[in-house]
Amino acid sequence: MARISDIIELFIKELLDEAHNQSVEIQRNELANYFNCAPSQINYVLTTRFSLDKGYLIESRRGGGGYIKIVQINIDRQQHIKLILDQVGNSIGKMKATGIINVLKNRELITERECIIMRAAISDRTINTPVNIKDDIRANIVKGMIIALFNDCGRE
Amino acid sequence: MARISDIIELFIKELLDEAHNQSVEIQRNELANYFNCAPSQINYVLTTRFSLDKGYLIESRRGGGGYIKIVQINIDRQQHIKLILDQVGNSIGKMKATGIINVLKNRELITERECIIMRAAISDRTINTPVNIKDDIRANIVKGMIIALFNDCGRE
DNA sequence: TAAACTAAAGTCAAAGAAAGTCAAAACGGA
DNA sequence: TCCGTTTTGACTTTCTTTGACTTTAGTTTA
Incomplete structure (x- = not known):
């Protein structure tokens, strides 16, 4: 019933709140493990909830020591x-x-x-x-x- | 014989009465199951009994974790x-x-x-x-x- | 140092879980 | 009987979850 995607979304947003520099780094597999879901679920959450039009930038790196970084962009009104x-x-x-x-x-x-x-x-x-x-x-x-x-x- | 649509209408209105904030969320299939009717019957009730003209707002979401939300304005007070x-x-x-x-x-x-x-x-x-x-x-x-x-x- | 291995993340499509649509059939009152 | 309302069900659309397979990057080994 409760969507796991929403829970993960909230979790990431809390991380962002705590991190005052408006950006946070996660490990995809670790997070998937924590929420007991498929790793690709994390990608789903990122593309649907942390897209550019929602004001986020994603940057990542594969391989050993890989990571996913979520940045809350801050641009002027215009x-x-x-x-x-x-x-x-x-x-x-x-x-x-x-x-x-x-x-x-x-x-x-x-x-x-x-x-x-x-x-x-x-x-x-x-x-x-x-x-x-x-x-x-x-x-x-x-x-x-x-x-x-x-x-x-x-x-x- | 009492029409099932009327019964469902009443049921939803009772839910709205109980709900303090004048809005309520239902699961279409669950409700249909409860009243033993076709799921699309719920849609019928919503469009005929909870229309904009009658002061209701419907909002919904498909897919896993989907729902239908019915919002009511307080017609008496307004x-x-x-x-x-x-x-x-x-x-x-x-x-x-x-x-x-x-x-x-x-x-x-x-x-x-x-x-x-x-x-x-x-x-x-x-x-x-x-x-x-x-x-x-x-x-x-x-x-x-x-x-x-x-x-x-x-x-x- | 190149090849092999390991450790990440990415992609994509299928399966699952809801709600929506539409039209035919059934019903009920004038 | 006729016509508007209700009921039903097959089919569609949207959103989520899962998993198999791919790509990339660092680490080890021959």
């Missing part, structure tokens, strides 16, 4: 908005879109209430169109809202 | 919101939708920034779908945003 708009592209799924909106909130670029509004606007149920265009519309909505809110970016 | 939802209806043009959003702002129910986000979300350019469904989607988005904002969880 760059960040630009990065996010790029990540949205012309089509975006609900998961990814929600992730992006959450990042905006975590970085305190939007408030809790604004976050709630945005998430509602891109929910799968509200955009009840044929599947094939759903993600396109969602991309437009996400970008539209972000641009409207931060349209001073780029100016001055 | 009759004015219900009135606004009714005004939106099943389909709404950009002009009228913008008007409603402006009313929310004038009554200081939403901030200037929230107003900007909402207007962006329902603009004609962001909702780039075939004309015939554009106003339907817009109605959903407006209602979804309003319900999300005015349910009990949404208020910090």
Whole structure:
């Protein structure tokens, strides 16, 4: 029931919190062993929960003494908005879109209430169109809202 | 003979009553199993009895650890919101939708920034779908945003 | 020093676990 | 009987978990 991926995600985020330098190194096999899961599960967590659009950078090394390093990137607002708009592209799924909106909130670029509004606007149920265009519309909505809110970016 | 849909509806409403925060999470298959009906019956109940117009928000996730979450606004305490939802209806043009959003702002129910986000979300350019469904989607988005904002969880 | 070994991490696809969709069949009231 | 509502089930989509196989890098050995 409780997703192991979520538990691992939380664990890593706690590690990041503790490490004040906003980056942390793990051993894939060790972690997999600790959580009693397949090592590739760690990769799954990293790609789905610690992707670039969520504000993380992964760097790693194989072989003896290998490691995986998770870095929380810290960029200024303008760059960040630009990065996010790029990540949205012309089509975006609900998961990814929600992730992006959450990042905006975590970085305190939007408030809790604004976050709630945005998430509602891109929910799968509200955009009840044929599947094939759903993600396109969602991309437009996400970008539209972000641009409207931060349209001073780029100016001055 | 009592319709199973009505029984399920009641059951969910009881769950919502018990839940302090006016929101509840269910497992579709589990519930279907409990009531001995087809899983898709649950979807039927949700779409016919827990629609946006009735003041409910549904959010869900597939795959392992999936769930369906039903959120309710307190219609009694917020009759004015219900009135606004009714005004939106099943389909709404950009002009009228913008008007409603402006009313929310004038009554200081939403901030200037929230107003900007909402207007962006329902603009004609962001909702780039075939004309015939554009106003339907817009109605959903407006209602979804309003319900999300005015349910009990949404208020910090 | 090159080859062999060991110790990591990466990839990818299949299997599993949910929920969603849609239309046909069944039901029930006017 | 007819028509709108409900029920059912086959099929689809999305997300997660697992495991076999690959790649890379350091270490040992002939």
